[in-house]
């Protein structure tokens with residue numbers, strides 16, 4: 040109930056104005072967001088690299104409302120990739136991109152987002168790293184998979200995200216479990232109707248395990264993105280059952296969440312990648328993190344009342 044209210048609020052301009060106007064919000068946001076600019080993001084990558092962790096960087100932004108804003112986000116990613124290369128970090132850091140930030144929802148937006156993503160992929164190729172397309176709500180999936188297909192013709196290493204909460208995802212996993220494919224498997228962070236998505240956690244979890252099995256049995260590179268110990272254990276089990284080694288799959292978690300587990304995995308020789316969001320447009324991302332965990336709401340409320 041609380042979770043669905045927070046997810047609705049994550050898309051409400053009125054709630055955005057209210058939440059971002061509260062002075063202490065920024066302090067709470069810092070727990071989940073590395074900073075407002077590229078320098079802060081680069082510093083976070085450097086700190087993770089020193090601990091044996093990998094990174095994927097997300098320049099926060101979504102639901103772009105005009106082409107100029109989409110171009111600005113594209114240019115920021117291109118500059119960021121140049122910096123990662125210049126600072127010797129492209130071996131451990133890639134970028135994650137939301138196509139809605141690149142104009143996907145505008146009229147004619149699929150082509151616009153594809154062109155912008157193509158420019159980002161060119162910069163990633165020059166830097167020697169990769170790009171993963173984030174997955175947003177279910178209305179965007181067909182468009183995102185079409186763009187993925189086109190991008191992969193020039194950049195066969197482009198990856199994407201699949202969400203186990205959706206009924207369609209097991210089939211999408213089968214379609215994308217081919218050699219060279221990179222799939223980040225998540226549970227899904229958006230409020231989705233029962234017509235397209237499992238509504239109960241046990242069903243979402245069971246679907247996650249079935250999807251893991253398909254991806255690990257296939258020929259691609261599975262990225263197990265979850266903080267849930269049960270899903271991580273299932274990922275490890277399926278990887279070893281299918282004879283995978285530490286270099287042909289990886290685990291991923293969000294910045295600021297379960298850092299102890301992130302380090303433990305890296306120390307045990309697993310590849311653990313941390314998703315690092317940065318930038319000023321943190322509202323939607325922050326609200327989805329609150330929706331995932333009541334304890335985060337309590338943390339926010341305690342900060343509000345100064346305790």
Ligand code: FAD
Nearest residue numbers: 173174200225226227228264265266267291292293314331
């Ligand atoms: P849950 O069942 O939500 O949580 C299991 C346990 O993990 C909790 O009990 C708690 O201990 C811990 N935990 C989980 N969330 C939090 C939190 N916010 N704060 C503190 N502890 C927490 N979703 C998309 O829809 N599209 C994407 O493109 C996308 N990309 C992602 C990329 C990465 C690398 C990751 C890790 C997640 C991404 N997500 C994405 C979010 C994902 O869909 C889930 O909403 C999120 O990961 C929470 O699900 P969970 O698997 O961690 O399990």
